[in-house]
Amino acid sequence: MKWGINLLLIVLFLTGCNLSHPYTKIDKDEAFLATVNIKDTSLTFLDENYHPFAEWDIAEPFTGALLLADKDTILLYGKEMENVQVFSLSAGKRIKSWKTGKGIVNMQLLNDGKSIVAVNQSDHSIYFLNDEGEKQEIVKVGKSPLTVLEGQKANRLYVINFGDTKCTVINLGTKKVDFEFSIHSSSTGTLLREEKDEIWIGGHGDGDHVEEDLYIYSAKTGKLKEKLKAPTMPIKFLESDEGIYVLSHGTSSLYKLNKQYEEVERKVVGVNPFEMANFKKDVVVAGYDSDEIYVMDANTVDVKQTIKVGEGPFQLLLRE
Amino acid sequence: MNYNWKSLTFKLWLTIITAIILSVLFAYSLSQYYYKNLYVEKLKTDLVHEASLLGADYSGGEISDDFKEKVEWFNSKNESEVFVVNNPRELSACLPFEINYDTLISEEERQMLLHGKAVEKEGYEKRFEKNIVAAIIPLIDDDRLEGIIYTYIPVNSITDLLKEFAVKWLAAILLFLIIAIFFTTKWLKKLISPIKEIESAAHRVSEGDYDIQLQVKSHDEIGKLAQAFNDMANSIHLEEERKKEFLENVAHELRTPLSYVKGYTHAILDGVVKNEEEERKYLQLISREALRLQRIVGDLMDLSKVDGDSFHLCKTPIAFAQFIEDVLAKYEPIIKEKQLDLIFELDPDPIIYGDEGRMEQILHNLIDNAIQYTNPGGSITITLIQQNEQCELSVSDTGSGIPKADLPYVMNRFYRVNKARSRFDGGSGLGLSIVKKMVEWQHGKIEIQSKEKTGTKVKITLPTIKEEWTS
Numbered sequence: 001m002k003w004g005i006n007l008l009l010i011v012l013f014l015t016g017c018n019l020s021h022p023y024t025k026i027d028k029d030e031a032f033l034a035t036v037n038i039k040d041t042s043l044t045f046l047d048e049n050y051h052p053f054a055e056w057d058i059a060e061p062f063t064g065a066l067l068l069a070d071k072d073t074i075l076l077y078g079k080e081m082e083n084v085q086v087f088s089l090s091a092g093k094r095i096k097s098w099k100t101g102k103g104i105v106n107m108q109l110l111n112d113g114k115s116i117v118a119v120n121q122s123d124h125s126i127y128f129l130n131d132e133g134e135k136q137e138i139v140k141v142g143k144s145p146l147t148v149l150e151g152q153k154a155n156r157l158y159v160i161n162f163g164d165t166k167c168t169v170i171n172l173g174t175k176k177v178d179f180e181f182s183i184h185s186s187s188t189g190t191l192l193r194e195e196k197d198e199i200w201i202g203g204h205g206d207g208d209h210v211e212e213d214l215y216i217y218s219a220k221t222g223k224l225k226e227k228l229k230a231p232t233m234p235i236k237f238l239e240s241d242e243g244i245y246v247l248s249h250g251t252s253s254l255y256k257l258n259k260q261y262e263e264v265e266r267k268v269v270g271v272n273p274f275e276m277a278n279f280k281k282d283v284v285v286a287g288y289d290s291d292e293i294y295v296m297d298a299n300t301v302d303v304k305q306t307i308k309v310g311e312g313p314f315q316l317l318l319r320e
Numbered sequence: 321m322n323y324n325w326k327s328l329t330f331k332l333w334l335t336i337i338t339a340i341i342l343s344v345l346f347a348y349s350l351s352q353y354y355y356k357n358l359y360v361e362k363l364k365t366d367l368v369h370e371a372s373l374l375g376a377d378y379s380g381g382e383i384s385d386d387f388k389e390k391v392e393w394f395n396s397k398n399e400s401e402v403f404v405v406n407n408p409r410e411l412s413a414c415l416p417f418e419i420n421y422d423t424l425i426s427e428e429e430r431q432m433l434l435h436g437k438a439v440e441k442e443g444y445e446k447r448f449e450k451n452i453v454a455a456i457i458p459l460i461d462d463d464r465l466e467g468i469i470y471t472y473i474p475v476n477s478i479t480d481l482l483k484e485f486a487v488k489w490l491a492a493i494l495l496f497l498i499i500a501i502f503f504t505t506k507w508l509k510k511l512i513s514p515i516k517e518i519e520s521a522a523h524r525v526s527e528g529d530y531d532i533q534l535q536v537k538s539h540d541e542i543g544k545l546a547q548a549f550n551d552m553a554n555s556i557h558l559e560e561e562r563k564k565e566f567l568e569n570v571a572h573e574l575r576t577p578l579s580y581v582k583g584y585t586h587a588i589l590d591g592v593v594k595n596e597e598e599e600r601k602y603l604q605l606i607s608r609e610a611l612r613l614q615r616i617v618g619d620l621m622d623l624s625k626v627d628g629d630s631f632h633l634c635k636t637p638i639a640f641a642q643f644i645e646d647v648l649a650k651y652e653p654i655i656k657e658k659q660l661d662l663i664f665e666l667d668p669d670p671i672i673y674g675d676e677g678r679m680e681q682i683l684h685n686l687i688d689n690a691i692q693y694t695n696p697g698g699s700i701t702i703t704l705i706q707q708n709e710q711c712e713l714s715v716s717d718t719g720s721g722i723p724k725a726d727l728p729y730v731m732n733r734f735y736r737v738n739k740a741r742s743r744f745d746g747g748s749g750l751g752l753s754i755v756k757k758m759v760e761w762q763h764g765k766i767e768i769q770s771k772e773k774t775g776t777k778v779k780i781t782l783p784t785i786k787e788e789w790t791s
Contacts, residue, residue, distance in 0.1 A: 038416060063416070121418075144418065146417070162417065162418070163418075163420065186414075186417075186419055186420075188417060204409060204414045204417065204419055205409060207409075207421060208407060208409060208410065208421070209409075210407055210408060210409055232408065233408060233409075233413075233414070249408070249413060249414070250408040250409075250413060251382070251408075252464055268464075271434075271462075271463045271464045271465075272408075272413050272464070272465070274416065288416065289430075289434050289463070289464070289465065290463050312416075314416055
């Protein structure tokens with residue numbers, strides 16, 4: 001009986017330890033590039049020289065992360081998670097959790113640095129949260145929303161509904177749906193160019209049809225303006241001074257376009273890449289199947305460096 | 321099969337048939353299991369091999385139309401379905417995104433293929449709406465899963481094959497069972513018939529028919545049983561004969577003295593006796609015959625004792641030479657009277673462990689016989705010698721001897737060399753058989769050597785005390 005109680009105490013003690021599992025602390029001043037690895041649910045932190053310096057193995061089925069304005073707090077979310085877990089990078093531990101319910105597939109920090117948009121696929125809506133995780137507004141959108149984009153000038157939020165064939169545009173002032181416009185199905189990957197009145201939308205295709213094009217719609221009216229060839233399955237866009245980069249995961253291709261949307265470079269990069277980001281002056285691509293990130297020269301799109309990270313890098317998180 | 325349900329034949333028949341049916345069923349299930357498994361496994365291996373051979377032609381990069389055409393051509397000539405897939409959607413490439421589409425391969429299969437491993441499948445495939453056995457091999461270029469070669473065979477063809485196989489099997493089994501039942505029944509009948517013969521023979525023996533002899537046809541257990549039964553019937557027959565003969569002998573032996581007693585008694589009672597002297601003579605004769613009857617009854621009692629399990633010996637150590645001398649001392653007057661020469665040579669060493677009374681009875685019997693059958697002027701020689709851990713006593717005479725033909729039977733009950741059974745010549749005919757039994761009870765052996773008209777020698781070997789103690 002006595003040893004049973006002792007065992008129980010030990011278990012409780014160990015469980016207690018797990019609740020506040022300490023991870024490698026990330027210095028507040030250190031710039032990093034982190035990969036969200038969804039196969040082994042971990043975060044791999046790389047420094048400015050792309051040296052992995054920390055690995056956070058999270059015991060939650062999270063699929064994405066969001067760095068808040070303080071540059072120290074990160075939110076981990078996942079469709080199967082009941083709560084959004086809030087971690088402090090400098091403390092190297094979880095500090096709280098926000099009860100949001102299951103279904104969160106994406107989170108975005110709005111330009112005001114306080115409001116957070118959470119995309120809920122379970123109830124097909126957008127939650128507007130404050131910096132304490134409290135729901136301020138809930139806006140119903142189309143089926144299975146996934147990607148959101150903030151139009152700062154128009155003060156709008158563009159919601160791409162993955163399971164639908166429409167894009168919902170929400171007025172950020174009134175938190176009401178401004179208008180909706182038709183888009184192609186299984187859309188994902190967006191680029192908003194307000195000054196050009198363009199919203200670029202990529203996608204996977206429908207059924208056994210493989211998407212080969214990216215679509216440029218009018219950000220104001222939703223009218224389809226142009227289609228660009230980018231085989232196959234363009235799902236990530238990136239704009240920099242160098243040009244516009246289009247990442248197609250079907251053929252693991254990276255296209256570099258000039259201002260006239262002409263292809264100037266084309267490279268096969270990574271294995272089934274889903275994610276791309278600008279870090280320092282480089283273009284970084286994450287290979288989902290190869291568990292690697294590829295550091296590329298922004299101009300020539302040559303791969304300069306390949307770094308092994310956790311399993312299934314799906315998202316890149318930056319702090320510069 | 322017109323057999324009793326409780327009969328051994330039916331039980332054996334049932335056991336054999338059950339064993340045959342069970343064996344057949346077991347063999348059938350086992351063959352089905354192995355047939356299916358081995359066949360399916362072989363199929364999978366073949367499919368993987370086939371796909372790998374096709375995959376060997378892929379040289380990297382985007383999968384060309386030429387390569388697809390080649391595979392299509394192969395497919396048109398081949399029994400199994402083979403096709404190339406390079407649609408990333410089919411290959412679960414979009415899986416982190418919840419695309420509403422049933423991909424051809426699952427996430428786990430994609431991971432296996434990405435590691436360069438072939439995937440083997442068996443079961444219902446929704447895409448083809450049928451059960452299949454399939455093999456998938458990856459077409460990998462620089463870690464990228466550019467496509468797959470998917471090859472499959474509808475499993476329905478296997479079940480059809482198994483059904484056909486099962487029908488043939490069942491027909492063969494049915495035929496086999498009919499033949500097996502037929503031959504088993506025949507064979508069992510043949511096997512059991514000697515037992516039935518033995519049974520009826522036993523019934524006949526129990527009814528008193530001892531002459532029955534079974535024909536031994538085989539040398540197996542049943543043949544040996546028949547032989548043993550024959551031996552048993554013979555023994556019972558012999559024993560019965562001996563019993564009959566014994567009773568006849570007993571009656572005969574008792575009748576002679578009784579006739580004397582009856583005759584003389586009647587003579588006295590009827591007043592035939594003339595004088596007192598004659599009466600005394602008759603009474604003496606009656607007394608002698610009564611003694612004779614008494615001796616016969618005594619011998620019979622002894623015989624029944626030594627034959628049964630209730631024979632008790634009161635064993636004590638006996639200095640054998642001294643013991644013989646003491647017995648011989650009693651005979652001195654008789655020997656002298658009969659003008660016989662007594663020679664004895666006794667080794668004083670042997671000490672036996674025996675019953676004094678019984679030993680005396682043995683000696684009396686032997687010496688009585690020697691005196692009785694030796695004519696005046698003859699001699700009786702008694703020797704005792706130690707032989708290792710035994711001693712040998714021999715009583716030999718120069719008497720009439722025993723004919724060679726009678727020698728093997730002289731120790732049988734009521735056996736007499738002189739068949740006339742005169743009251744002056746010969747005793748009850750039980751003496752030697754009693755001696756033999758008593759010697760055997762004391763772990764000894766008896767042997768008789770004799771030559772007609774020359775003499776008889778009786779040798780008794782008994783264990784001496786040393787051996788007795790140690791045994």
